[in-house]
Amino acid sequence: TVEHIFKEIFKTALEQQEEDHRKALLVSRKKKKEDTVIEVNGEKIGKDVPTFIFGPCAVESYEQVSTVAQAIAAKGQKLIRGGAYKPRTSPYDFQGLGLEGLKILSRAAKENGLAVVSEIVTPGHLEEALDYVDVIQIGARNMQNFELLKAAGSVRKPVLLKRGLAATIDEFINAAEYIIAQGNDQIVLCERGIRTYERATRNTLDISAVPILKQETHLPVFVDVTHSTGRRDLLLPTAKAAIAVGADGVMAEVHPDPAVALSDAQQQMNLEQFDEFYTELQKFMKSHAILV
Template sequence: MVIVMNIDATVEEIAAVNRRLEEMDFKNQVIHGVKKIVIGAVGDALNNNALKELAQMPGVEKIVPIMKPFKLVSREAQAESSVVKVGDVRIGGQELVVVAGPCAVENREQIMAAALAAKNAGANMIRGGAFKPRTSPYSFQGLEKEGLQMLKEASRAVNLPTVTEVIDEHSLNLSLNYVDMLQIGARNMQNFRLLKAVGQTDKPVLLKRGMSATIEEWLMAAEYIMSEGNQQVILCERGIRTFETYTRNTLDLSAIPVVKRLSHLPVIVDPSHGTGDRQLVAPMSLAAIAAGADGLILEMHPQPSKAVSDGAQSLTPEGFNNLMRQLTILAPAVQRSIPKIQGGLEYV
């Protein structure tokens, strides 16, 4: 349930309601919305007398039961859309956010070149994998700590925040010192131990949809993170597995408006993994923004033909620059804005 506090409720009144809920064995979170302060409370249903007691406490406006299995994630818990800050970047606001970079950090020269290309084209953030969960145990598994150090160096060089995937608690603990946002990949969407662990950090979390996950399962994974206290969750649609063979996955763009209706969390789209085909990335990026996505996460490599992973779906710097130009044309049509193309930085 959600306890909606009066707009002029004091800190003491909010704390008192929180304490009473804890005495009733509820797990609570105070959610500061734009117009309202609410307390999300998860636990067993209360009888009428207990509900009446809470409703009559000073500062309480009303109590709203939440029938959906996902509580804190739902629009019932927070009517207005959330905005998640990653450094100076705001995800979920009026400005579209574009994250770009290679699937994997391979060496210093490669990640620096990718970061500069991303910055010059107008990207807000850079991505780069240091821990790579691969289908084959013989495939490149990532540079781990060395890769994180290179990613941080690139971040400082171009002054853009970073995101990287964590695959277990060891990689999580290492990454906390190097990146600005943590990514939970499709294979780990229902790794509940890992979800709880990132939920106990103060880092924003990018949660990718599992390859065969329903929308409800995806939102319940976000609920795991938020129930541990971390409200900085961004959802990422990255395609689901179907019988189609002409694309790597089937990019479910219908999920964007559905999730926007069900949840207050920001939603971004990964058309690189969603299609697996460089030629499809730009049209699906434009379609995702038209469908209401708050941003994109794209694979871009200085030399895709030499990439150790996902080269076929990685944009070239030129291709990424062209896409950013297309987005500047589309954004105003959907009442959004896009960062200005930077240009001018060179690799040193």
């Protein structure tokens, strides 16, 4: 029917238009076909083999961080995460050690040959933090803190950008565009679960977002299995799913003694669980790597 033909024309035209729009974005795969590879401390994020970011939720003490750093280094891994400026729902929750925490993290990292991934929550902290941070993390709550995105775009360090609590994939891509538009194309996108009605998990891991982000952009894509699920027992299966679906890496939280952690006690792995998680995942990846 005529109506059907019209419908098809409109649809095609609309899709064309949206495609044009996406082509215009600097983060878009249309703009740059090749995968962006980000080199940090010898790790090539976005190239061939999945990479990992482990570490405690929050930096609490030198001993705590140092213990985790040794465990990470012992596995041949190159990156450590840890929060120094902690965005917390309540003003009376532990807010992080701030700059002091960054110094501790940086010291423990250096002693173990690791690079530091840590969250910055406001433009005013960026400059003081740069001396101690190798990868600037922008957290879910700040995905649309546009002044922070612009600030991160104007420095020459990689940025790990987490998806907002309830951000659409389109909003996520546009948030990355705020960074790249300032001249910084060293961006890692990180799916960390979205807010839905389901409460069996802390958030709902949107696993489909990974292949979509890989198609739409040329940036590496990580999955934070800790915040996606909020459950220790789901870290390993979801990490496998993340790698199977095509993620460039996985982030997970490790704490020497989760029971006394000052934040997110329920979801961090202790060192033994970390060993098991890592070994199982390596087995999974080795088999996987043969053919993919």
